[in-house]
Amino acid sequence: MAAKTPVANQIRRLRFESGEMSQKALAEAVGVTRQTIVAIENAKYAPSLELAFLIARRFDKPLEEVFWYQDTDAPKGS
Amino acid sequence: MSQSELRSLIALITWLPLYTGFAIYLKSQIAWAGLETSEALRSFAQAALVVVVLAILLAIVLEIGGSILYAIITGESQPVLSDERDRLLELKSMQAAFIAFGLAFIAVLAGLAFGWLQPLAALMTLFFALAASQVLAVAIKLALYRLGA
Numbered sequence: 001m002a003a004k005t006p007v008a009n010q011i012r013r014l015r016f017e018s019g020e021m022s023q024k025a026l027a028e029a030v031g032v033t034r035q036t037i038v039a040i041e042n043a044k045y046a047p048s049l050e051l052a053f054l055i056a057r058r059f060d061k062p063l064e065e066v067f068w069y070q071d072t073d074a075p076k077g078s
Numbered sequence: 079m080s081q082s083e084l085r086s087l088i089a090l091i092t093w094l095p096l097y098t099g100f101a102i103y104l105k106s107q108i109a110w111a112g113l114e115t116s117e118a119l120r121s122f123a124q125a126a127l128v129v130v131v132l133a134i135l136l137a138i139v140l141e142i143g144g145s146i147l148y149a150i151i152t153g154e155s156q157p158v159l160s161d162e163r164d165r166l167l168e169l170k171s172m173q174a175a176f177i178a179f180g181l182a183f184i185a186v187l188a189g190l191a192f193g194w195l196q197p198l199a200a201l202m203t204l205f206f207a208l209a210a211s212q213v214l215a216v217a218i219k220l221a222l223y224r225l226g227a
Binding site for chain 2: 031032033034035036038039044045046047051075
């Protein structure tokens with residue numbers, strides 16, 4: 001099993017709050033594969049800054065409300 | 079399964095028989111052992127070139143065939159070819175393959191330097207080390223995909 005990245009996120013919750021958006025729909029919206037979204041949601045992969053911004057923009061949220069560093073800060077939105 | 083993962087899987091199950099077949103062919107050409115070194119090297123180089131051309135043609139066919147197969151399986155007409163995670167996994171697997179080939183290269187150099195290997199055997203070892211590192215790269219990439227890295 002791959003090690004977890006310290007970059008946590010709340011994409012899963014945001015997807016459900018956005019009309020139960022599917023992983024595939026989010027992946028298509030930001031131009032990556034569904035597997036990449038799965039890996040990000042499970043904290044198996046830390047996205048690039050550009051992809052992180054794209055995902056945050058898709059949910060109309062600031063970056064720090066979608067992603068945060070697990071060991072230091074909690075998300076402002078939670 | 080992403081398109082990159084599917085292409086890697088197809089490549090793995092296609093390259094292995096190609097290189098294994100070439101190794102079996104070489105074994106059947108034991109008559110080379112009696113040839114002069116330069117003649118034997120030329121014969122091996124000619125056979126290896128054919129395999130390299132075959133591998134390139136196969137890679138092109140796999141690229142097209144993989145896209146078509148993926149479209150049929152998923153029903154997606156315009157899939158994302160590869161994204162940043164695919165490229166990262168590609169880099170990790172290529173790094174491992176480069177290290178493996180580097181070690182084989184040093185071993186061959188040592189073999190030549192100490193007289194353990196003849197030039198033809200050294201060239202063959204290098205060729206198969208390159209092929210093995212290529213297969214290793216694909217295998218590592220597949221393993222990373224399966225682990226969800």
